[in-house]
Amino acid sequence: MSAREVDERIAATAARQHGVVTCRQVLHAGLTPSAIGRRLRSGRMRALHRGVYLALPFPLPRTREMAAVLAGAPGAVLSHFSAAALWGLRACPEGTGPVDVTATGNRGRRTGIRVHRVHGLAGEDRAEQDGIPVTAPGRTIVDLAAVLGTRDLESVVARAEREGLVGPEELRARLARSRWRPGTTALGAVLASPGGPALTRSEAEQKLLTLIRDARLPAPECNVSMGRYEVDFLWRSAGIAVEVDGFGYHSSRPRFEGDRRKDAELLAAGITVLRLTWRQITQEPLATAVQLGQALARAGGRR
Numbered sequence: 001m002s003a004r005e006v007d008e009r010i011a012a013t014a015a016r017q018h019g020v021v022t023c024r025q026v027l028h029a030g031l032t033p034s035a036i037g038r039r040l041r042s043g044r045m046r047a048l049h050r051g052v053y054l055a056l057p058f059p060l061p062r063t064r065e066m067a068a069v070l071a072g073a074p075g076a077v078l079s080h081f082s083a084a085a086l087w088g089l090r091a092c093p094e095g096t097g098p099v100d101v102t103a104t105g106n107r108g109r110r111t112g113i114r115v116h117r118v119h120g121l122a123g124e125d126r127a128e129q130d131g132i133p134v135t136a137p138g139r140t141i142v143d144l145a146a147v148l149g150t151r152d153l154e155s156v157v158a159r160a161e162r163e164g165l166v167g168p169e170e171l172r173a174r175l176a177r178s179r180w181r182p183g184t185t186a187l188g189a190v191l192a193s194p195g196g197p198a199l200t201r202s203e204a205e206q207k208l209l210t211l212i213r214d215a216r217l218p219a220p221e222c223n224v225s226m227g228r229y230e231v232d233f234l235w236r237s238a239g240i241a242v243e244v245d246g247f248g249y250h251s252s253r254p255r256f257e258g259d260r261r262k263d264a265e266l267l268a269a270g271i272t273v274l275r276l277t278w279r280q281i282t283q284e285p286l287a288t289a290v291q292l293g294q295a296l297a298r299a300g301g302r303r
Helices: 003-016 023-029 033-042 063-071 080-087 137-145 150-162 168-177 184-191 203-214 253-268 278-283 285-302
Strands: 020-022 046-049 052-054 099-103 113-117 126-129 132-135 221-226 229-235 240-245 272-277
Touching (some): 003 020, 003 023, 020 063, 023 033, 046 063, 052 063, 063 080, 063 099, 063 132, 080 099, 080 137, 132 137, 137 150, 137 168, 137 184, 168 184, 203 278, 203 285, 229 253, 240 278, 253 272, 272 278, 272 285, 278 285
Parallel strands (some): 099 113
Antiparallel strands (some): 020 052, 229 240
């Protein structure tokens, strides 16, 4: 095999794996162990983990994740926080912290990789996203239930449902099969939330949602698109929306005028917008709950 053919085979493999190749793959492509050493010394390849190399001049956005999976034992998959980031369920600052990998075998500790050992992974627990082996969304959520607080877990579940990655029935079935695992109580509580898990974006929104639930008011839809706008909370049948101005909110004339245009357009569409501040939610919770309850009652009486 010519040197050009060897390079083409390595490049094709790297293209499928976010720039990453393994020692076994480059040997299969036609390199000898001494040739691998020369490429590492010259910088044509760079060792990321033992037996895992970067075959490009620079890493790609998913190089770390792919390299971590390939460095694990056979059958390893991306999992936990890294899997959540890959599925778009949680933000993960690029290039920071260890990469989470779940593996059934043991290849020892690897720098930059947090390995979660399991006896086995069922087929339903495995998936592939962007060419990377990863825990399925349902399994990812069950794993995160053991390490996330209730608020963050609810946000993950709500986002997974909104994106169509996993539904409540699948999560309940997984919960029933995983009663022995840590975090199942928290996950069960999230799934039992009135109106289902809610996706909120700020601390103020979360506090208002808690206030609504504690007051036993009807469950709203959260962060709902309405034409060219998005509203924080919506009671569709009542024609009531609530917009929350968070703790760090500072009004300006452009923001003020934009909010008034938004309110007017939604009103024309049959949606009345109530605006609540951080102070109202945190310092006047009873009055805020009464105000919202009365607005919903009036709207219900008119319909």
